[in-house]
Amino acid sequence: NCAGITCLGNATINLYGGSIIHCSSNNYPGIQAGPQGNTLTIQGTGSLNVQGGSNAAGIGGGSGITCGNISLKGGAITACGGQYGAGIGSGQGGTCGNIEIVGGEITATGGEGAAGIGSGSGINTVCGNIYLYGGTINVCGGDGAAGIGSGSGGTCSSIEIEGGTISAEGGSHAAGLGSG
Numbered sequence: 001n002c003a004g005i006t007c008l009g010n011a012t013i014n015l016y017g018g019s020i021i022h023c024s025s026n027n028y029p030g031i032q033a034g035p036q037g038n039t040l041t042i043q044g045t046g047s048l049n050v051q052g053g054s055n056a057a058g059i060g061g062g063s064g065i066t067c068g069n070i071s072l073k074g075g076a077i078t079a080c081g082g083q084y085g086a087g088i089g090s091g092q093g094g095t096c097g098n099i100e101i102v103g104g105e106i107t108a109t110g111g112e113g114a115a116g117i118g119s120g121s122g123i124n125t126v127c128g129n130i131y132l133y134g135g136t137i138n139v140c141g142g143d144g145a146a147g148i149g150s151g152s153g154g155t156c157s158s159i160e161i162e163g164g165t166i167s168a169e170g171g172s173h174a175a176g177l178g179s180g
Contacts, residue, residue: 057082057096086116089127099131103134130157132164
C-alpha cells in the first residue's frame with residue numbers, strides 16, 4: 001500500500017516527454033505531496049497523467065493523510081481523484097495545504113463528492129488557499145462537489161484568481177467555484 005510517487009519533503013518533478021502514474025492502492029494518491037509545511041512543485045514541458053486510488057487524490061493526499069502545498073508551473077497535467085478524492089488536493093477525510101497554479105494545461109476531475117481542485121469528500125476534509133495565476137485550467141467536481149473549492153462536506157479556504165483561462169464545472173447541486 002503506497003502512492004504511485006511519494007514525496008515526503010520539499011520536492012520538484014520536472015516533466016519531459018510523457019508519464020502515466022496510476023495508483024491501485026486504496027487510500028493512497030497517485031502522487032503524494034509531502035507533509036504539511038512542505039511543497040511539491042511540478043514543472044516542465046512534458047505531460048503527466050495521474051490517477052489516485054480509492055479515497056485519494058490524483059495529486060495531493062490520501063484518506064486521512066495530511067499533504068503539503070502543491071505548485072503546478074507547467075506541462076500538460078491530467079489528474080483524476082479516486083472515489084471521494086480530489087483531482088488535485090486532499091483525499092477523503094484528509095487535509096491539504098495551499099494549491100498554486102502558475103501555468104500549464106491542467107485538467108482535474110474529482111471523484112464522487114470531491115472537488116476537481118480542492119478538498120475531497122467528507123467532514124474534516126480541508127484544503128488551504130487556492131491561487132490561480134495562469135495556464136489553461138479545466139476542472140469538474142464529482143456529485144455534490146465544486147469544480148474548484150470544497151468537496152461535499154469539506155471546507156476550503158480562499159480562492160484567488162489573477163489570470164489564466166478557467167473552465168470549472170461543479171457536480172450536481174454544487175458551484176463551479178466555491179463550495180460543494
